[in-house]
Amino acid sequence: MTDSKPYTIRWGILATGGIAQKFTKDLVLDPSTRSVSDVSHTVVAAASRSQERAQEFLTSCGCPSTAKAYGDYASLAADPDVDIVYVATPHSHHYQNARLCLEAGKHVLCEKALTVNAAQARKLVEIARERKVFLMEAQWTRYFPLAVELRKMVSEGKIGTVHRVFADLSIGDSGTPEAKWGVENRMVNVDLAGGAMLDLGIYSILWVFQFLYHIQPPQHRLPPNVVSQLTKYPNTGADELTSLIMSFPPLNSHGIATTGLRVSFDPDNKGTAGPAVRIQGTKGEIQVFGPIFRPTRFRVIPLEGFTSVEFADETREIPGQGMFWEADECARCLRDGKLESETLPLEESLVMMDVMDQVRQQNGLVYPEKIETLEYPLPGF
Ligand SMILES: NC(=O)C1=CN([C@@H]2O[C@H](COP(=O)(O)OP(=O)(O)OC[C@H]3O[C@@H](n4cnc5c(N)ncnc54)[C@H](OP(=O)(O)O)[C@@H]3O)[C@@H](O)[C@H]2O)C=CC1
Numbered sequence: 001m002t003d004s005k006p007y008t009i010r011w012g013i014l015a016t017g018g019i020a021q022k023f024t025k026d027l028v029l030d031p032s033t034r035s036v037s038d039v040s041h042t043v044v045a046a047a048s049r050s051q052e053r054a055q056e057f058l059t060s061c062g063c064p065s066t067a068k069a070y071g072d073y074a075s076l077a078a079d080p081d082v083d084i085v086y087v088a089t090p091h092s093h094h095y096q097n098a099r100l101c102l103e104a105g106k107h108v109l110c111e112k113a114l115t116v117n118a119a120q121a122r123k124l125v126e127i128a129r130e131r132k133v134f135l136m137e138a139q140w141t142r143y144f145p146l147a148v149e150l151r152k153m154v155s156e157g158k159i160g161t162v163h164r165v166f167a168d169l170s171i172g173d174s175g176t177p178e179a180k181w182g183v184e185n186r187m188v189n190v191d192l193a194g195g196a197m198l199d200l201g202i203y204s205i206l207w208v209f210q211f212l213y214h215i216q217p218p219q220h221r222l223p224p225n226v227v228s229q230l231t232k233y234p235n236t237g238a239d240e241l242t243s244l245i246m247s248f249p250p251l252n253s254h255g256i257a258t259t260g261l262r263v264s265f266d267p268d269n270k271g272t273a274g275p276a277v278r279i280q281g282t283k284g285e286i287q288v289f290g291p292i293f294r295p296t297r298f299r300v301i302p303l304e305g306f307t308s309v310e311f312a313d314e315t316r317e318i319p320g321q322g323m324f325w326e327a328d329e330c331a332r333c334l335r336d337g338k339l340e341s342e343t344l345p346l347e348e349s350l351v352m353m354d355v356m357d358q359v360r361q362q363n364g365l366v367y368p369e370k371i372e373t374l375e376y377p378l379p380g381f
């Protein structure tokens with residue numbers, strides 16, 4: 001007889017900002033609303049730099065009244081009731097905060113970009129492996145049913161051999177970025193590892209990677225050659241317009257990933273601009289409609305003479321943001337004793353970090369030493 005009780009994991013939430021709220025509200029939803037019955041989630045604690053903020057956060061997200069509110073991150077990492085910590089601080093802090101939790105023996109789901117640079121990411125992976133704890137970068141988009149379906153279709157050869165992928169995530173609007181972001185906001189503040197690439201461009205890169213790297217046979221999963229251009233944001237020097245061409249061996253397939261804060265993938269907010277991702281193969285093309293962090297639908301356009309197929313993501317009708325898909329993956333990995341996710345192996349996160357390092361090197365974008373360093377622990381994090 002099978003045990004029908006779901007496998008429940010106990011979350012600790014580290015930081016109380018915008019995405020921590022969205023993620024936590026998704027966690028407390030009943031999994032049956034998304035037809036999931038094998039795993040479930042409970043929030044047992046949250047930590048903020050202010051204890052009061054942590055308590056307000058737990059209440060406003062609808063967490064159980066027994067959940068503990070901590071006024072510092074170290075207390076959360078030390079809580080024996082926490083199985084896994086969701087790290088939701090700015091990029092600049094991921095290395096210090098995730099390391100704190102890993103060293104305390106906690107499993108970790110860390111927001112994207114995993115760290116500021118590849119050396120920090122390698123160190124986290126090394127520690128996770130040493131401690132035998134689970135670590136995953138929160139590239140939530142990969143876990144949407146739409147993305148799962150697309151990887152399956154392309155792997156099965158629906159559009160033949162893929163030779164080129166275009167992907168864009170640019171979020172300029174009617175105002176100027178200067179008026180919108182100023183100089184302090186984490187989107188442009190170099191002290192917080194701000195900039196278009198680590199925050200938004202990573203989605204363009206992950207869409208390229210899903211098809212030109214991830215679904216390739218293991219012997220063909222090779223790091224790309226990268227050429228890039230980057231324009232800096234006035235007054236802070238973060239990147240505001242970044243474009244990469246990646247050439248993936250052995251076919252030298254091209255992945256063109258773009259991002260920007262001054263132009264938009266969807267200028268009129270009506271989808272008039274067309275697809276934000278185009279996956280081009282020898283038998284046709286698949287177009288994905290953005291925003292690509294939370295894609296809405298895709299279209300398959302086979303070679304002339306065939307009918308095109310539209311796929312709308314029906315799961316968008318169910319409650320929540322869709323961040324629960326990645327949370328469910330974490331629960332299944334913990335249940336099955338896996339220390340990393342097959343949908344985003346740690347090695348792939350490292351290759352993506354290497355790509356972003358190369359873009360920064362090619363264009364002279366260096367963040368302050370205190371957030372590029374491997375030194376740990378540092379005060380103030
Ligand atoms: N998956 C997705 O769709 C999204 C992912 N993200 C990712 O999530 C992370 C956080 O982004 P977001 O929630 O938008 O950021 P916010 O600025 O809204 O929140 C960040 C939180 O981090 C904590 N923090 C700790 N130190 C600092 C510091 N020096 N400056 C500012 N905040 C600090 C704060 O929590 P406290 O005061 O409680 O300690 C703060 O609320 C980033 O890595 C980003 O890339 C962001 C948006 C969407």
Ligand SMILES: O=C1OC[C@@H](O)[C@H](O)[C@H]1O
Pocket residue numbers: 199200293
């Ligand atoms: O991950 C993200 O997706 C949505 C964007 O608005 C946000 O800046 C980014 O961090």
